[in-house]
Amino acid sequence: DQQVKQNSPSLSVQEGRISILNCDYTNSMFDYFLWYKKYPAEGPTFLISISSIKDKNEDGRFTVFLNKSAKHLSLHIVPSQPGDSAVYFCAASRRTLNAGNMLTFGGGTRLMVKP
Amino acid sequence: KAGVTQTPRYLIKTRGQQVTLSCSPISGHRSVSWYQQTPGQGLQFLFEYFSETQRNKGNFPGRFSGRQFSNSRSEMNVSTLELGDSALYLCASSRGGGEGYTFGSGTRLTVV
Numbered sequence: 001d002q003q004v005k006q007n008s009p010s011l012s013v014q015e016g017r018i019s020i021l022n023c024d025y026t027n028s029m030f031d032y033f034l035w036y037k038k039y040p041a042e043g044p045t046f047l048i049s050i051s052s053i054k055d056k057n058e059d060g061r062f063t064v065f066l067n068k069s070a071k072h073l074s075l076h077i078v079p080s081q082p083g084d085s086a087v088y089f090c091a092a093s094r095r096t097l098n099a100g101n102m103l104t105f106g107g108g109t110r111l112m113v114k115p
Numbered sequence: 116k117a118g119v120t121q122t123p124r125y126l127i128k129t130r131g132q133q134v135t136l137s138c139s140p141i142s143g144h145r146s147v148s149w150y151q152q153t154p155g156q157g158l159q160f161l162f163e164y165f166s167e168t169q170r171n172k173g174n175f176p177g178r179f180s181g182r183q184f185s186n187s188r189s190e191m192n193v194s195t196l197e198l199g200d201s202a203l204y205l206c207a208s209s210r211g212g213g214e215g216y217t218f219g220s221g222t223r224l225t226v227v
Contacts, residue, residue, distance in 0.1 A: 034216070036218075041203065041220075041221070041223060042220050042221065043119070043121075043205050043207075043218030043219050043220045043221050044158075044205070044218045045218070046215075046216065046217065046218075089158060091158075101146045101148050101163050101165075101170075101171070101207075101209050101211065101216060102148065102160050102163060102171045102173075103148070103150075103158075103160060103207075103216060104160070105150075105157060105158040105159075106157075107157045108157065108158075
């Protein structure tokens with residue numbers, strides 16, 4: 001049972017345009033969501049996160065939107081740059097006391113930004 | 116400030132052997148989690164250690180084990196290696212409160 005899904009394995013956008021990466025989850029106990037960027041043979045790099053008490057979080061060119069009723073989140077990158085080309089993973093966790101740290105990852109979306 | 120350090124970066128082992136991977140977390144981080152990344156299964160949680168105790172465990176066989184030392188450094192051990200254990204093994208550290216996970220660069224294990 002895949003609790004976090006990224007249904008688009010790849011996305012191609014033109015430099016300067018908006019990139020929208022989507023993620024769906026099924027476990028309503030998740031209350032904290034993160035986006036990571038990953039290059040081959042490297043560890044994921046944290047981009048942005050959002051708590052379930054919010055519906056939007058913004059950091060520079062990156063904005064994450066959370067729709068709890070739809071169990072859906074999205075990452076917007078504006079404007080997209082060639083250096084943004086990488087695999088993007090969304091991840092979810094449950095931040096209760098003593099629950100520990102356990103991230104459930106989606107399968108990833110490969111973003112290609114064309115110059 | 117130093118990041119999460121994983122050693123070795125690359126490793127080649129033979130089926131049936133065992134292997135130990137090491138992770139040094141960011142200073143002050145007490146939680147260390149391990150993940151396995153494979154092309155077919157994506158990023159999967161192995162286990163998490165906090166203050167030398169295993170706090171969470173993923174759905175992996177008992178051949179996969181780990182431990183954490185008093186300085187928060189962690190080791191992961193895989194015994195009786197199988198070809199399917201070939202993967203990138205990633206370690207992540209955090210303070211333990213449920214946010215702020217920082218990943219290391221990983222150890223690429225190849226089983227032949």
